[in-house]
Amino acid sequence: MITLIAGGSKCGKSALAEKILSQYSGRKLYIAAMQPFGEGADEIIARHRLMRSGKGFETLELCKSFTPEAFPTDCAAMLEDIANLTANEMFTGETVREPFEHVMRDIKTAAERTNELIIVSNSVGCDGIPYPKETADYIRSIGRINAALAALSDNVIECVFGIPLVLKGIIPC
Amino acid sequence: MILIIGGEAQGKRTFASSLFDKEPIIADCSVCEPKDIMTADLIISYHELIKRYTDKAEEITEELCKNNPEAVITLNEIGCGIIPIEKREREYREAAGRSGCIIAERAKEVYRLFCGKATKIK
Numbered sequence: 001m002i003t004l005i006a007g008g009s010k011c012g013k014s015a016l017a018e019k020i021l022s023q024y025s026g027r028k029l030y031i032a033a034m035q036p037f038g039e040g041a042d043e044i045i046a047r048h049r050l051m052r053s054g055k056g057f058e059t060l061e062l063c064k065s066f067t068p069e070a071f072p073t074d075c076a077a078m079l080e081d082i083a084n085l086t087a088n089e090m091f092t093g094e095t096v097r098e099p100f101e102h103v104m105r106d107i108k109t110a111a112e113r114t115n116e117l118i119i120v121s122n123s124v125g126c127d128g129i130p131y132p133k134e135t136a137d138y139i140r141s142i143g144r145i146n147a148a149l150a151a152l153s154d155n156v157i158e159c160v161f162g163i164p165l166v167l168k169g170i171i172p173c
Numbered sequence: 174m175i176l177i178i179g180g181e182a183q184g185k186r187t188f189a190s191s192l193f194d195k196e197p198i199i200a201d202c203s204v205c206e207p208k209d210i211m212t213a214d215l216i217i218s219y220h221e222l223i224k225r226y227t228d229k230a231e232e233i234t235e236e237l238c239k240n241n242p243e244a245v246i247t248l249n250e251i252g253c254g255i256i257p258i259e260k261r262e263r264e265y266r267e268a269a270g271r272s273g274c275i276i277a278e279r280a281k282e283v284y285r286l287f288c289g290k291a292t293k294i295k
Binding site: 007008009010011012040123124125126127128129131135138139160161162163165 | 176178180181248250251252253254255256260263266267269270271273274276277278283285294295
């Protein structure tokens, strides 16, 4: 089963994803696509590590190279998050590349290898601020990826101020 | 508490006002002080107070929940954009998100406004 959880900054999406992942009895994988650079990144990574401690998750920290082919099979996994995964695919090479196909291929591979996949994604298109072309392309890519992931997912949940809103399927916990 | 959320200019204040039988005491968070929200009936644009008191926002929000459990609060959703480069702006968004979660958890009702239409989400 695939569950997509999306929302803005500090809306409780990670906490919900972790709650869903926690209830599976088998091997539990936390796949962090956080980029460990930029001001504030260390703080966020430290906070998320603390939130996960004691929950029995195995952490895979994927930065520049996301290789779902290397995932162990037969486990449940949560992937956090699509904005970073997209940025990694788009901006960390020598040239800017179109991320859609790469992200979707990775997610589909991850979904095939895992019994349960929980994807944490981001709402990034609603601040009404005009951005330079590269950032505007990034926002559009995430929007397009979110729509494709929602079509692929069994459950789609939007988090708003800690309240989960079911857009498709159920809240599987 | 009743929490009313939504984007800018979606009809939050109009909806909030419709919940009162008599003229409410209003705290407008673009100008008021934290003490004013502890006694007001209607707290408008709470994100504006969070912006001015970012470092103490969660503390103030806990106080608000404790002291004014009957308040009606409007709060913009500001976290659905690109994460700002400026530290201060980033902290503001995060404080607004966390403070909103605190209020939403305590609130007996939460409404989300879009195009003037309210959806009850809690």
